[in-house]
Amino acid sequence: MNLLWYHNKKDKGIVFEKFFSPFPVAALALVYTAAECCIDEWSDSKQMDISFLSNEYKEAYDKHIANLKNILKELNDNGRLHAKVDPLPVGDAECISDDEINNAIQEYQQGSGANGSDDEDTELESEGGEFKVEGK
Numbered sequence: 236m237n238l239l240w241y242h243n244k245k246d247k248g249i250v251f252e253k254f255f256s257p258f259p260v261a262a263l264a265l266v267y268t269a270a271e272c273c274i275d276e277w278s279d280s281k282q283m284d285i286s287f288l289s290n291e292y293k294e295a296y297d298k299h300i301a302n303l304k305n306i307l308k309e310l311n312d313n314g315r316l317h318a319k320v321d322p323l324p325v326g327d328a329e330c331i332s333d334d335e336i337n338n339a340i341q342e343y344q345q346g347s348g349a350n351g352s353d354d355e356d357t358e359l360e361s362e363g364g365e366f367k368v369e370g371k
Contacts, residue, residue: 236266247343254339260307261336264299268292 240248240255240262248255255262272287312322 236262251339251343254336259336260300260303264296264303267299268296271295 236248236258240246243249269287272285272292276283276285315322
């Protein structure tokens with residue numbers, strides 16, 4: 236996560252702090268999905284390259300999103316019950332949509348350029364719903 240979003244002062248997690256405070260559930264689900272892909276690469280006790288495409292791992296990503304939302308809802312509900320108040324209904328409408336995230340990425344790439352970091356060893360790119368990390 237530090238290499239992708241917090242590499243330096245000009246990286247996405249700092250520049251777009253309003254979207255990263257707190258760290259977004261969708262981004263954490265993406266990290267979990269990428270970790271699942273890495274585990275799959277070693278499933279036969281030998282490393283085998285597996286392409287990390289959004290359509291191949293979409294089900295895993297959706298599962299992580301649902302689990303994380305449930306965990307956060309339960310934390311909030313338990314906290315409110317502990318405070319002796321009723322839990323609040325929290326719906327998806329209160330979360331940042333995928334379209335809003337993609338628009339923010341495009342706006343950043345068009346406005347200040349995707350390669351504006353001081354010290355870039357890696358870069359996160361989005362192409363048609365697929366995310367990939369490129370290194371030097």
